[in-house]
Amino acid sequence: MARSDAGKLSLILLMTPFLMWIVLLIILPQIGIGYLSFQEKVGPRQYVFGVGNYVEFLSEPIYWNTLLRTAWMSILVTILALMIGFPVAYYIAKIARKRSRAALFLLCLIPLWVSDLVRAFGWIVLLRETGVISGALQSVGLIGGPVELLYNDITVVIGLVYTVVLFMIVPLVSTLEGMDNSLLEAGYNLGGTRFTVFRMIVVPYAMPGIVAGCIIVFMLTAGSYLTPILLGGKNSMWFTEQIYTQFITRYNWESGSTFGVLLLLFTSAVVWLGLRLTGQNLASTVAKE
Amino acid sequence: MFDLQGDSLTKRFGSFTAVRDVSFEVPSGSFFSILGPSGCGKTTLMRMIAGFEEPTSGDIRIKGTSVVGTPPNKRNVKMVFQHLALFPMMNIGENIAYGLKCRGENKVDIRRKVGEVLDRIGLPGVEEKQVSQLSGGQKQRIAIARCMVLEPDVLLLDEPLGALDLKLREHMKIELKQLQHQFDTTFLYITHDQSEALVMSDNVAVMKSGRFEQIGPPEQLYHAPQTAFVAGFVGDSNRFEGRLSARAGDEARVTLDAGGEMVARLGQEGLSDGAAVSVFVRPEAISAHATRGAAAADMVAVEGTVDSLLFNGANSRLLVKLDDGTQIESSHTTGAGAGARFAPGDRVTLTWAVADGLCFAAEGGA
Numbered sequence: 117m118a119r120s121d122a123g124k125l126s127l128i129l130l131m132t133p134f135l136m137w138i139v140l141l142i143i144l145p146q147i148g149i150g151y152l153s154f155q156e157k158v159g160p161r162q163y164v165f166g167v168g169n170y171v172e173f174l175s176e177p178i179y180w181n182t183l184l185r186t187a188w189m190s191i192l193v194t195i196l197a198l199m200i201g202f203p204v205a206y207y208i209a210k211i212a213r214k215r216s217r218a219a220l221f222l223l224c225l226i227p228l229w230v231s232d233l234v235r236a237f238g239w240i241v242l243l244r245e246t247g248v249i250s251g252a253l254q255s256v257g258l259i260g261g262p263v264e265l266l267y268n269d270i271t272v273v274i275g276l277v278y279t280v281v282l283f284m285i286v287p288l289v290s291t292l293e294g295m296d297n298s299l300l301e302a303g304y305n306l307g308g309t310r311f312t313v314f315r316m317i318v319v320p321y322a323m324p325g326i327v328a329g330c331i332i333v334f335m336l337t338a339g340s341y342l343t344p345i346l347l348g349g350k351n352s353m354w355f356t357e358q359i360y361t362q363f364i365t366r367y368n369w370e371s372g373s374t375f376g377v378l379l380l381l382f383t384s385a386v387v388w389l390g391l392r393l394t395g396q397n398l399a400s401t402v403a404k405e
Numbered sequence: 406m407f408d409l410q411g412d413s414l415t416k417r418f419g420s421f422t423a424v425r426d427v428s429f430e431v432p433s434g435s436f437f438s439i440l441g442p443s444g445c446g447k448t449t450l451m452r453m454i455a456g457f458e459e460p461t462s463g464d465i466r467i468k469g470t471s472v473v474g475t476p477p478n479k480r481n482v483k484m485v486f487q488h489l490a491l492f493p494m495m496n497i498g499e500n501i502a503y504g505l506k507c508r509g510e511n512k513v514d515i516r517r518k519v520g521e522v523l524d525r526i527g528l529p530g531v532e533e534k535q536v537s538q539l540s541g542g543q544k545q546r547i548a549i550a551r552c553m554v555l556e557p558d559v560l561l562l563d564e565p566l567g568a569l570d571l572k573l574r575e576h577m578k579i580e581l582k583q584l585q586h587q588f589d590t591t592f593l594y595i596t597h598d599q600s601e602a603l604v605m606s607d608n609v610a611v612m613k614s615g616r617f618e619q620i621g622p623p624e625q626l627y628h629a630p631q632t633a634f635v636a637g638f639v640g641d642s643n644r645f646e647g648r649l650s651a652r653a654g655d656e657a658r659v660t661l662d663a664g665g666e667m668v669a670r671l672g673q674e675g676l677s678d679g680a681a682v683s684v685f686v687r688p689e690a691i692s693a694h695a696t697r698g699a700a701a702a703d704m705v706a707v708e709g710t711v712d713s714l715l716f717n718g719a720n721s722r723l724l725v726k727l728d729d730g731t732q733i734e735s736s737h738t739t740g741a742g743a744g745a746r747f748a749p750g751d752r753v754t755l756t757w758a759v760a761d762g763l764c765f766a767a768e769g770g771a
């Protein structure tokens with residue numbers, strides 16, 4: 117009896133901070149934002165319940181174009197991060213020797229020591245018209261005058277990949293580390309080429325890590341603000357920028373909330389679609405035996 | 406015709422030599438075991454045959470053709486890994502079909518062959534099951550089927566029974582032998598368990614620190630070992646350390662380190678007087694008597710006190726402590742009609758024929 121009471125108590129003590137965090141910081145604000153998004157302004161300080169904000173979003177192409185563009189670019193960033201992150205993770209988990217593994221992993225984490233903002237400015241220092249790369253290219257004589265490498269989509273994508281690739285590498289390394297080398301050897305022994313072993317053994321084995329990494333990276337990218345604004349400038353057309361504008365510049369909280377809700381729903385829908393298309397499900401990703 | 410031949414195979418890792426000048430020949434359709442203690446280089450040797458390690462020197466021939474330099478996926482030797490390495494993300498059918506798919510066979514053939522091989526191993530209709538749904542022994546058979554469906558020239562097995570519990574291991578020993586007969590394929594089996602090697606094999610190579618000490622059929626290794634290591638490692642033996650004091654024909658007179666003298670048969674040539682030697686006597690060659698009779702001329706007799714009785718059915722043992730402190734194991738019949746029965750503390754005389762004691766140069770010594 118006393119035992120189970122103690123068990124209950126420790127469960128309560130464990131769960132309370134977690135539940136408070138979820139409720140206070142995630143559920144309540146979302147409910148608030150959801151509620152706000154259904155408030156139509158009919159006069160000064162006068163609101164009625166309605167879907168006017170959503171209608172306004174749909175009737176203004178610049179809004180939903182920005183949302184679609186954000187989604188596409190986020191998907192592109194996710195794919196690039198996977199393509200770059202996978203070989204790196206594979207090297208760290210399977211090829212590097214035990215001793216250098218920890219060092220390499222730590223090396224990957226170093227960028228996290230520096231804040232987002234400072235990292236983005238790092239890119240600006242490199243890429244602006246009077247920046248390091250432009251200057252170097254001029255002094256070598258490859259280009260005649262200064263070039264502006266900032267404020268275009270490619271730069272934004274590169275910057276975003278750089279920021280998020282780490283979140284792809286970490287889950288991949290941890291799944292790949294669990295893979296027994298003898299699985300690969302069995303794959304070759306039974307007649308597989310490098311490609312078949314990769315396609316039929318490595319990728320399916322790493323699938324939970326791939327799915328987890330892609331979801332994290334996609335969500336982080338779609339919700340990122342600093343990098344697209346600083347590297348893309350006025351041209352970036354990132355959806356979070358629209359949300360910021362509505363909340364802060366226009367002081368139109370109802371519209372901002374609507375955009376927030378739409379971003380959440382839309383990215384969730386993309387993740388769901390991605391899982392469906394690749395035949396994965398969230399449960400098997402999170403809880404792998 | 407030999408399915409597999411090794412020619413002075415050597416493998417060095419840096420300055421460490423894991424396999425040293427190993428040569429062997431495995432006849433077609435036979436069961437060949439490599440028996441040796443942990444770390445003697447068995448896995449390294451097998452990995453060279455499978456192509457995962459390049460030999461530092463020497464040659465490997467499969468069906469007469471050298472495969473040195475051939476990548477692992479082009480060699481027709483298949484391997485059952487120590488922990489089986491079944492692919493967890495595929496079901497049983499896909500696991501077995503994997504090799505066939507790699508070969509590019511068509512779907513209909515693959516399905517038929519998978520069904521056939523599952524029938525042969527006695528697990529029909531498990532195609533759709535997941536790996537985790539099978540028992541240890543069933544997984545074992547699937548791992549073998551996954552290789553056998555490809556009809557390899559040689560099947561390599563690296564301590565495949567190591568992960569099973571004792572009871573299942575005993576059962577799988579017999580089953581493996583039957584599977585080998587049924588598929589009529591050459592098996593190369595690695596183990597550190599001498600009973601596995603003796604029960605299943607046509608030929609056994611005993612390996613020690615990277616070298617083959619002796620190759621031969623199990624009976625030969627058991628009854629006619631050629632070195633002290635083989636005599637001590639294969640089967641149970643009592644060991645007496647001493648120095649060779651005189652030789653007459655194939656008989657050796659040994660002065661024991663613990664005191665006393667013993668006559669035994671010379672197990673190897675080229676021993677000189679004064680050399681450090683070990684004498685090995687199998688427990689089943691020893692018989693225990695309660696009364697002291699006059700020992701026959703060609704018998705060795707020692708006296709001691711019964712320490713304990715180890716009952717194990719037909720394998721029961723009598724532990725006897727000799728007056729000089731040496732402990733000896735002797736076989737002990739305990740059946741209803743058995744003769745003398747002993748209790749701890751009884752005085753006994755142990756006797757064996759001189760020819761049953763084998764004298765070798767001591768290990769480590771010259």
Ligand SMILES: Nc1ncnc2c1ncn2[C@@H]1O[C@H](COP(=O)(O)OP(=O)(O)OP(=O)(O)O)[C@@H](O)[C@H]1O
Nearest residue numbers: 418421423441442443444445446447448449450597
């Ligand atoms: N890649 C390697 N690099 C360096 N040394 C190695 C390597 N592989 C094996 N060894 C060494 O070679 C020796 C033999 O190893 P091996 O795995 O062949 O032993 P084994 O007979 O299979 O032992 P066990 O019965 O424990 O499996 C060991 O001392 C091991 O440390």
Ligand SMILES: [Mg+2]
Nearest residue numbers: 447448449563
């Ligand atoms: Mg081994």
